[in-house]
Amino acid sequence: MAAVAVSLSACASSDRDNATTPSGPAATSAANPTGEAPAGTEDTAGGATSSAATSSAATSAAAGGEPANADGTFIFGAAAAPSMFDPLYATDGETFRVTRQISEGLVQFAPGTTDLEGALAESWEPSADGLTWTFKIRQGVKFHDGEALDADAVCYNFDRMYSQVDAGANQAQYWSDTMGGFKGQKNEDGTDKASLYKSCTVSDPATAVLEVARATSKFPSILALPSFSIQSPKALEEYDANNVVAEGDSYKYPSYALEHPTGTGAFTFTKYDTANGTVELTRNDDYWGEKAKVKTLIFRIIPDETARKQELQAGTIDGYDLPNPGDWASLTEGGSNVVVRPAFNVMYLGLNPKNNPALLDLKVRQAIAYALNREQFVGSQLPEGAQVALEYYPETVEGWTDTVEQYNYDPEKAKALLAEAGQSAMTLQFWWPTEVSRPYMPDPKSVFQAFKADLEAVGITVVETSKPWNGGYLDGVDAQDADAFLLGWTGDYPAADNFIGTFFSDPTGRFGIQYYDYASALVDELAAADSEPDADARAALYVSLNEKLLSEYLPAVPISHSPPALVVASNVEGLVASPLTDEKFNTVYKTE
Numbered sequence: 001m002a003a004v005a006v007s008l009s010a011c012a013s014s015d016r017d018n019a020t021t022p023s024g025p026a027a028t029s030a031a032n033p034t035g036e037a038p039a040g041t042e043d044t045a046g047g048a049t050s051s052a053a054t055s056s057a058a059t060s061a062a063a064g065g066e067p068a069n070a071d072g073t074f075i076f077g078a079a080a081a082p083s084m085f086d087p088l089y090a091t092d093g094e095t096f097r098v099t100r101q102i103s104e105g106l107v108q109f110a111p112g113t114t115d116l117e118g119a120l121a122e123s124w125e126p127s128a129d130g131l132t133w134t135f136k137i138r139q140g141v142k143f144h145d146g147e148a149l150d151a152d153a154v155c156y157n158f159d160r161m162y163s164q165v166d167a168g169a170n171q172a173q174y175w176s177d178t179m180g181g182f183k184g185q186k187n188e189d190g191t192d193k194a195s196l197y198k199s200c201t202v203s204d205p206a207t208a209v210l211e212v213a214r215a216t217s218k219f220p221s222i223l224a225l226p227s228f229s230i231q232s233p234k235a236l237e238e239y240d241a242n243n244v245v246a247e248g249d250s251y252k253y254p255s256y257a258l259e260h261p262t263g264t265g266a267f268t269f270t271k272y273d274t275a276n277g278t279v280e281l282t283r284n285d286d287y288w289g290e291k292a293k294v295k296t297l298i299f300r301i302i303p304d305e306t307a308r309k310q311e312l313q314a315g316t317i318d319g320y321d322l323p324n325p326g327d328w329a330s331l332t333e334g335g336s337n338v339v340v341r342p343a344f345n346v347m348y349l350g351l352n353p354k355n356n357p358a359l360l361d362l363k364v365r366q367a368i369a370y371a372l373n374r375e376q377f378v379g380s381q382l383p384e385g386a387q388v389a390l391e392y393y394p395e396t397v398e399g400w401t402d403t404v405e406q407y408n409y410d411p412e413k414a415k416a417l418l419a420e421a422g423q424s425a426m427t428l429q430f431w432w433p434t435e436v437s438r439p440y441m442p443d444p445k446s447v448f449q450a451f452k453a454d455l456e457a458v459g460i461t462v463v464e465t466s467k468p469w470n471g472g473y474l475d476g477v478d479a480q481d482a483d484a485f486l487l488g489w490t491g492d493y494p495a496a497d498n499f500i501g502t503f504f505s506d507p508t509g510r511f512g513i514q515y516y517d518y519a520s521a522l523v524d525e526l527a528a529a530d531s532e533p534d535a536d537a538r539a540a541l542y543v544s545l546n547e548k549l550l551s552e553y554l555p556a557v558p559i560s561h562s563p564p565a566l567v568v569a570s571n572v573e574g575l576v577a578s579p580l581t582d583e584k585f586n587t588v589y590k591t592e
Contacts, residue, residue: 109582341581388559
């Protein structure tokens with residue numbers, strides 16, 4: 001067997017607001033119901049596919065070349081240590097970056113895009129009502145322990161996920177976030193906790209049928225998330241995979257998650273050397289897909305971004321994630337290749353009227369939108385390729401439309417709207433985070449300063465509050481203490497619901513939706529759009545909803561979409577950047 005070594009430097013599959021490290025973005029597209037997802041098409045019950053294609057800016061070199069040494073090693077610099085190696089229990093990008101190489105799901109996102117394609121399922125077909133999904137399982141695939149993949153193994157995995165209890169259920173966060181409740185799980189009032197998942201049935205060894213409780217735009221796209229990877233039932237049982245134990249504020253994981261992760265991917269797990277901070281993987285020579293072009297993949301843990309840059313320049317690592325946009329030019333001039341991902345994120349200025357009744361007036365919220373010079377901000381503070389956001393998610397997602405109300409910079413109109421609302425001298429408690437950087441918000445202080453000046457220019461008195469990201473900022477925003485706040489989101493999968501459903505479905509959340517007279521209508525409209533099984537009808541619902549969000553509701557001001565990047569050495573080829581940080585390393589190699 002060949003070995004591969006990689007260093008870790010990414011963050012969660014989703015750049016969730018409560019992540020602890022500066023993280024990379026994620027992007028997605030919806031699925032074609034037959035499992036064939038050509039760009040620019042829409043599916044019947046799984047969301048719209050993206051038409052984004054990989055460009056020269058999103059790959060380290062054209063595919064199809066050959067490595068100088070087929071038994072070579074590729075070393076990737078990671079920003080933090082993985083938590084463990086069972087993707088069911090993972091939430092951080094460093095763990096997912098490794099497990100993506102080891103295990104696979106039924107479906108996956110095509111390299112460099114948000115288009116859904118088959119992985120361990122060759123094809124899939126939904127019922128007309130979007131409640132039953134039939135997956136044809138790829139034949140001839142083996143797990144790393146030699147066991148055959150079949151429909152029984154698929155259903156074993158889904159039943160294992162659904163049957164998590166206690167500490168395991170607490171840690172299987174992507175399941176609870178996307179599927180809902182676990183088997184037998186109860187609400188505080190004793191009722192069953194609702195679950196999207198109903199069952200997995202084996203029709204024959206090559207056919208697994210998944211049933212869901214309701215139609216939703218996120219299915220089957222969520223099955224491409226690493227947490228839904230299919231792992232060897234034999235290894236899961238042999239190494240006691242479900243034996244997760246809470247120990248104070250942390251968790252103790254079984255030997256499966258720490259030493260024996262067993263999937264079907266292009267690399268097998270070799271070892272995690274905690275003393276030297278490296279994770280080593282080895283090429284799977286029996287892989288069903290394109291064999292890895294290096295023998296050893298190593299993730300080397302280097303928490304400091306400056307140190308990662310120095311290691312790359314010294315030639316001791318071959319690449320790392322999320323170079324500071326301010327370094328892109330110098331890295332390129334030094335011979336490195338900055339590989340830019342397509343942007344699949346949004347930054348917004350959130351608004352909450354709980355402590356500031358002036359914000360209940362739509363004219364005031366519109367005035368704030370007109371006051372912000374978003375064009376200047378994007379041009380001066382964000383990397384090349386960033387765009388002003390027209391709405392709350394990127395244009396590759398179903399339901400995006402340019403027919404929304406557009407708030408081009410117009411300070412005079414802002415002043416007029418404030419005067420009409422009787423708020424020419426209003427005060428705004430404006431929060432911004434410290435001790436954090438995000439792909440959509442590289443320098444929060446500079447963002448705050450720019451928008452503070454814009455707001456003051458139209459007569460708004462800004463009262464500043466800054467708190468550490470994980471030291472009061474997120475908690476305070478979620479407690480609705482801020483009138484205005486800076487946040488953002490990188491998509492997990494290609495569905496509008498992953499953006500605006502996440503933001504606005506809970507009326508008691510950070511935007512204070514419950515205080516507006518449109519609260520019930522918005523919640524109902526979000527649910528109706530997400531549950532519509534027909535793609536065309538669903539897209540039309542989201543177009544209408546986006547138009548209302550910008551013209552009638554305006555719970556936040558969309559600011560920008562910003563592309564993050566990876567950087568690799570000049571002799572590295574074959575890396576295809578993913579808008580979802582879903583990079584696979586089997587195509588990567590070195591020319592010398």
